[in-house]
Amino acid sequence: MTIKDIPEEWEVRATVTPFVGNKTSVRTDDVVMPDGSVARRDYQVHPGSVAVLALDDQDRAVVLRQYRHPVRHKLWEIPAGLLDVPGENPLHAAQRELYEEAHVKAEDWRVLTDVYTTPGGCSEAVRIFLARDLSEAEGERFEVEDEEADMELARVPVGDLVRGVLAGELHNNCLVVGVLSLVAARGGDGLDALRPAEAPWPARPFES
Numbered sequence: 001m002t003i004k005d006i007p008e009e010w011e012v013r014a015t016v017t018p019f020v021g022n023k024t025s026v027r028t029d030d031v032v033m034p035d036g037s038v039a040r041r042d043y044q045v046h047p048g049s050v051a052v053l054a055l056d057d058q059d060r061a062v063v064l065r066q067y068r069h070p071v072r073h074k075l076w077e078i079p080a081g082l083l084d085v086p087g088e089n090p091l092h093a094a095q096r097e098l099y100e101e102a103h104v105k106a107e108d109w110r111v112l113t114d115v116y117t118t119p120g121g122c123s124e125a126v127r128i129f130l131a132r133d134l135s136e137a138e139g140e141r142f143e144v145e146d147e148e149a150d151m152e153l154a155r156v157p158v159g160d161l162v163r164g165v166l167a168g169e170l171h172n173n174c175l176v177v178g179v180l181s182l183v184a185a186r187g188g189d190g191l192d193a194l195r196p197a198e199a200p201w202p203a204r205p206f207e208s
Contacts, residue, residue: 044123048125052094055134158179
């Protein structure tokens with residue numbers, strides 16, 4: 001048996017969107033179950049995101065601490081952001097986020113992993129990139145506002161992040177998935193065997 005996720009779409013008898021926000025919305029679908037019954041499913045419709053595990057030449061990851069109101073925590077995270085434009089190339093979005101949040105650029109980009117963050121209640125898909133060969137970006141720093149105005153930036157050894165994840169001290173999903181995927185890749189076929197930066201992404205198709 002091949003262990004691989006497959007696309008599938010069950011019949012939707014009715015759908016409504018009771019809430020539309022600035023970036024996301026909430027949708028209610030009446031979905032036909034395998035036995036013919038109809039069940040109502042509520043979920044957040046999300047444009048998708050990108051995240052970047054950026055490593056410097058001392059094997060430190062670029063991380064930032066930001067307040068997240070829904071969970072009432074300041075979380076250590078890796079640079080990340082929304083796919084604001086439908087069909088946007090995720091690599092370009094990731095490069096933009098790394099510049100805006102950390103004022104850093106990278107020469108070597110790979111796809112680390114692709115995930116659905118909460119598939120039981122949200123359509124968000126995230127592509128997590130590995131970025132290496134870092135240097136300071138040129139030009140003015142990006143103007144921040146709201147929660148980002150209170151953001152802290154640091155470079156933390158990968159080993160420290162792994163220990164924090166396993167100790168239950170670090171909780172951001174992109175940081176957790178990214179760091180553990182990095183360790184798994186190093187223990188497997190190596191980082192150079194990772195997918196190229198513009199590998200296809202069926203969850204959020206794009207043009208190169």
